[in-house]
Amino acid sequence: MKKIYFYFLILFCFLFFACCVTTFVVYSGNSFITNSLEYDFSNIDYSWPLPKHYAISSAFGFRISPTTGASTYHSGIDIPAPEKTPIYSVADGIVTYLDFEGANGYTLKIENGSMLFSYSHIAPDFLVNIGDSVTKNQEIAQVGPKYISPILGNPYTDSTGNQTNGATTGCHLHLSVKIDDKAIDPLTLFR
Template sequence: MFQKIIFPRYIIILLALFFFIYIYSFFHLYYSDYTIQDDTQLLNNNYTSTINSNGFVWPVPGCKTITSYFGYRQGSSVVSSYHSGLDIGAPTGTYFVAITDGTIVNTGWTGSGGFTITLVNQNLRISYCHSSPNFIVHNGQKVSKGEVIGQVGPKNVYNIPNNPYKDSNGNPTNGAMTGPHLHLTIRKDGVAVDPLNYL
């Protein structure tokens, strides 16, 4: 009366596949690094940081838009220029966070980098350029990955002696830049490396 139900092999394989996709999508959702924000956002300083598989945290939790990559880039002229870090477009005031645990070793004006905060973790030296001059960390301070260490600075800064950087209106700028963004440089044993190797 009762017949043993025998599934064809392809049904078993399909079920296994669906099960795998189901598990994978869960895993992916849970472990994806951060939510991608749209480009037209205003300040987004409400966030949660997620540690990626390399053990690092994305520097600007509210913004993921990369406006310039590390390495040689084609300029407006025929000559390509070298870019020592990663540019992340973000409005003035946007928080940025420590990408790893470390110690603050510098807060101040660095010329082309404008106001800069530098964090050291062993052989990695991480600089956050074009920051706000209203520093919220100080030299020697230990910080944890994901901790807010500063804000994206304004385009124009004033009263800096011998600042050679100016915008098209002749107003002094926060280093060599055309608009507010975070420039992140990572030096490994003194050599600039691609931040995306870590992020």
């Protein structure tokens, strides 16, 4: 009889180990940091990108895709705001990307050391250029329209047939923050 318990113990250990490995593979495969607290963000000063707009329509992490082409693992936060609302830089940095980026629509990226801030679904009338140094609180872009003038190869449209500013259902800023190419919950910076 005792041998049976021993086998159960072995089986339990094996299943526990398998669960741990699976969890690790799932998380590392997604390149997401699950515990942002292991990083020290205090060396940089941050400010909220959309003053007077604090609602989050879609949080960071797993979600049900709101529209075709939008991700089920949300790599940032969505902050709804009317078209042309000014967007202010969260931190100092250098503009490294400014273009239409598929599901993200018109996107602006600003780097500060190992940190990368992405502002997506912005207006196509860019306010800065690649290589520009920007400072915290500087107006760097505006919230973009839902619909954009047709772009060759943009697969994103809605029921009207018009091209949308990436995979989006309405005007909002998608803010994502990466450290060493891994996405963190942007809200971590504003606590």
